[in-house]
Amino acid sequence: MIRKNFEPVNPSAQQGVRNVMKYLAAISGKKVVTGQHTQTLLQEELSLIREVTGKEPALLGFELLSYSPNINYSDTDDECMKEVHENYGMLSRAWDWAEKKGLVTFTWHWFSPLGGRSKSFFTVNTDFDAAKAAAKGSDEYRALISDLDVMAGYLRPFCDKGVPILWRPFHEGEGDWFWWAAKGPEPLKALWRIMFERFTKVHHLDNLIWVWNATLPECYPGDDVVDVISRDMYPEAHCHLSCKDYYEDMMKITDTPKIALIGEIGTLPDVDKMISEGVGFASFMTWSKGFVLSEDFTSFEFLKQTYDSNFSVTLEDLPKLY
Numbered sequence: 001m002i003r004k005n006f007e008p009v010n011p012s013a014q015q016g017v018r019n020v021m022k023y024l025a026a027i028s029g030k031k032v033v034t035g036q037h038t039q040t041l042l043q044e045e046l047s048l049i050r051e052v053t054g055k056e057p058a059l060l061g062f063e064l065l066s067y068s069p070n071i072n073y074s075d076t077d078d079e080c081m082k083e084v085h086e087n088y089g090m091l092s093r094a095w096d097w098a099e100k101k102g103l104v105t106f107t108w109h110w111f112s113p114l115g116g117r118s119k120s121f122f123t124v125n126t127d128f129d130a131a132k133a134a135a136k137g138s139d140e141y142r143a144l145i146s147d148l149d150v151m152a153g154y155l156r157p158f159c160d161k162g163v164p165i166l167w168r169p170f171h172e173g174e175g176d177w178f179w180w181a182a183k184g185p186e187p188l189k190a191l192w193r194i195m196f197e198r199f200t201k202v203h204h205l206d207n208l209i210w211v212w213n214a215t216l217p218e219c220y221p222g223d224d225v226v227d228v229i230s231r232d233m234y235p236e237a238h239c240h241l242s243c244k245d246y247y248e249d250m251m252k253i254t255d256t257p258k259i260a261l262i263g264e265i266g267t268l269p270d271v272d273k274m275i276s277e278g279v280g281f282a283s284f285m286t287w288s289k290g291f292v293l294s295e296d297f298t299s300f301e302f303l304k305q306t307y308d309s310n311f312s313v314t315l316e317d318l319p320k321l322y
Helices: 015-027 044-053 078-087 090-099 139-160 185-202 244-250 271-276 300-308
Strands: 035-038 059-063 103-107 165-168 208-213 228-233 259-265
Touching (some): 015 208, 015 259, 035 044, 090 103, 244 259
Parallel strands (some): 035 059, 059 103, 228 259
């Protein structure tokens, strides 16, 4: 079954949101939007794709980790600081992409709102308790809301300009490696609803397309607060799959016909096989750096083949949606 539901869960959603969702629903099972994650101002990934394929992806992903309010600069390491510094000013690149009318998606490796050291989005680096953060009145809850309000300020200009954002927070919620999922499904679902309520009812960020990113049905926060379902996958190097098994497993998340995306992937999928085998993922987003800058996971020949496929949507193929 190819997912076709495209009515936004936010009744006040902007027209751009509605256009993007309608488009993704329409192409599901027929075409696949090409996507690429970037996390540095240099955007070497985008340059490499242009050089190899002569084209650009239709969807570009941007990392917001350096916009986290609670980065602990006094207790960190060089690896963390390199990643943070490389990411400074990333929203300027998102604006550049929006001017091209490409699809925009944001990933937020959220440094824990209280405490933590180094890359405190990782559970191992923070004592921040997601269950306490979900409890109104706690210090953790107040810190959470403070961070959300700061992030809302960064997202506000995109809303004011009518730029739709595929918003994918709390990603990979099925695991325990990020603080937001470390306490299990119930706090995770509560955090999602807190953010949804804060961003839609308080800040009126009506340009957001709410993309859920976890594989377990028990983690799912509900059809009333999710526009799109997605999952991350990292197949073996040079193993280009139709992703049919991943897709069928994804369909167990909800009986409601939600649009489905590949939130992240390492090795490129086989777009031709996806369509021939009836796989309804409407887009993929290859992860950054070594997953595309080298041939360790996907050869440049296969990269070009993917972008040349009649079933791939690149930037030049994308209709104006906002």
